[in-house]
Amino acid sequence: MASFSFGAGNAQKLARIPLYGLGRLVTLVTPRTGRWVFGCGAGIADGALALWREAEKRGIDAVWLTTTPHERADAEGAGIPTLPKMSWRGFWATARARVAVVTHGFGDVNPYAVTGAFVAQLWHGIPLKRIGLDAPELVRSAFLPNSALVRRLIGWMYARSAQRIGVLPAASHLVRGRLESAFGIDHRRIAVTGEPRVDVLASETPDGARRVVAGLIPEAGAERTLLLYAPTWRDGDADPGIPSAEEWGAIIEVLARRDAVLVIRSHRLGEGDYTPPVDTDRVVLLGADLLPDVTPAIPAFAALITDYSSLVYDAALAGVPSLFLAPDLEDYSGRRGFYGSYSDIAGEEPATTWRALLPEIDRFLGQDEERERRAGAARALSARVHTFRDGRNTRRVLDEVLQRIGEIRS
Numbered sequence: 001m002a003s004f005s006f007g008a009g010n011a012q013k014l015a016r017i018p019l020y021g022l023g024r025l026v027t028l029v030t031p032r033t034g035r036w037v038f039g040c041g042a043g044i045a046d047g048a049l050a051l052w053r054e055a056e057k058r059g060i061d062a063v064w065l066t067t068t069p070h071e072r073a074d075a076e077g078a079g080i081p082t083l084p085k086m087s088w089r090g091f092w093a094t095a096r097a098r099v100a101v102v103t104h105g106f107g108d109v110n111p112y113a114v115t116g117a118f119v120a121q122l123w124h125g126i127p128l129k130r131i132g133l134d135a136p137e138l139v140r141s142a143f144l145p146n147s148a149l150v151r152r153l154i155g156w157m158y159a160r161s162a163q164r165i166g167v168l169p170a171a172s173h174l175v176r177g178r179l180e181s182a183f184g185i186d187h188r189r190i191a192v193t194g195e196p197r198v199d200v201l202a203s204e205t206p207d208g209a210r211r212v213v214a215g216l217i218p219e220a221g222a223e224r225t226l227l228l229y230a231p232t233w234r235d236g237d238a239d240p241g242i243p244s245a246e247e248w249g250a251i252i253e254v255l256a257r258r259d260a261v262l263v264i265r266s267h268r269l270g271e272g273d274y275t276p277p278v279d280t281d282r283v284v285l286l287g288a289d290l291l292p293d294v295t296p297a298i299p300a301f302a303a304l305i306t307d308y309s310s311l312v313y314d315a316a317l318a319g320v321p322s323l324f325l326a327p328d329l330e331d332y333s334g335r336r337g338f339y340g341s342y343s344d345i346a347g348e349e350p351a352t353t354w355r356a357l358l359p360e361i362d363r364f365l366g367q368d369e370e371r372e373r374r375a376g377a378a379r380a381l382s383a384r385v386h387t388f389r390d391g392r393n394t395r396r397v398l399d400e401v402l403q404r405i406g407e408i409r410s
Helices: 006-015 015-027 046-057 069-077 088-096 148-162 173-183 196-202 206-215 245-257 295-298 311-315 329-335 340-345 355-365 368-385 393-403
Strands: 036-038 062-066 082-084 098-103 119-123 165-170 190-192 227-230 260-264 283-285 303-306 322-324
Touching: 006 015, 006 173, 015 069, 036 046, 046 098, 046 196, 046 393, 062 069, 062 088, 069 082, 082 088, 082 295, 098 148, 098 196, 098 206, 119 355, 119 393, 165 173, 165 227, 190 393, 196 295, 196 311, 196 393, 206 295, 245 283, 245 355, 303 355, 311 322, 311 368, 322 340, 322 368, 355 368
Parallel strands: 036 062, 036 098, 062 082, 098 119, 119 165, 165 190, 227 260, 227 303, 260 283, 303 322
Antiparallel strands: none
């Protein structure tokens, strides 16, 4: 079920232009303190949580801005002080903050008071599909959707707002070029430090990750092979990867024969209805309501199945092979597009239906040679996009922020 789109989000931004203007007037006359504010579009998770923990070790005064009671409860459980993001206190905390740490956009903290803060935009994955200014979808609007003037205005707003970013970490120089283009910022604001969000993969073991998954979905079983299916978001459109009743039957048959479980992770912004038409313990859901950040759980899986998700790069870092299901490849390529060639990642003829993919899954689960071939491809992909694999990305990013704001901490 679709829950968010660029068109709706951009229309809301246009309607709130006066609020951004008022916020700018306040930040012009408000002195900033040494406090930091943190926020994350995925909850108390991702690179923001990794950086929070490192900042806490170094004695940095900070507060996390939350959107929902669930986020606040998660933060309190982790011992993290919070303020409601869209309250007066959230606005004032952002207006006074020296540093604002975000992972998705300025809306992770109070968006009306960001100007003047040093923004550490951690982002939330290495882009495979085009993002930001590189993606035509970015400038769609539900308000006057066919207006070229509105599209130009939205594009200008995004390009202008990106200039407030103080530093943006990149996994490698290859990724640095993508981010520079997508955000329209000078290369000097992008630091090749590695991503804080994947440091956990340097220390998490398959057994430890397996325990995390089993604690949330007991159907996974201690001995069963786990496959993770994680389709990407389609900007509010319906998910074309949902199996038909016939495909569900074939999927369950292969899983049962190979004693495997398909763990489905729909995108939090547009969850599809992945409920099989029959009762089965071979297909289970692992939504963001159960696990806000799936990254620490990746080593639990024998393989990732995806279409265009950046998780393919995280899985590669963890040594987890990927299989590809691209049911709308031609349409998606035209509307969104990719960095480089999709075939460089997914092969020359990726499956476009579950029927076509199932023999690949069957071979992967049944043949050591096929598993090793795909594992080798994952290692090669990781070598291309990840400069660092030492689990110290978060430290490098924090050092980079402190250096850029002129502070030295040990």
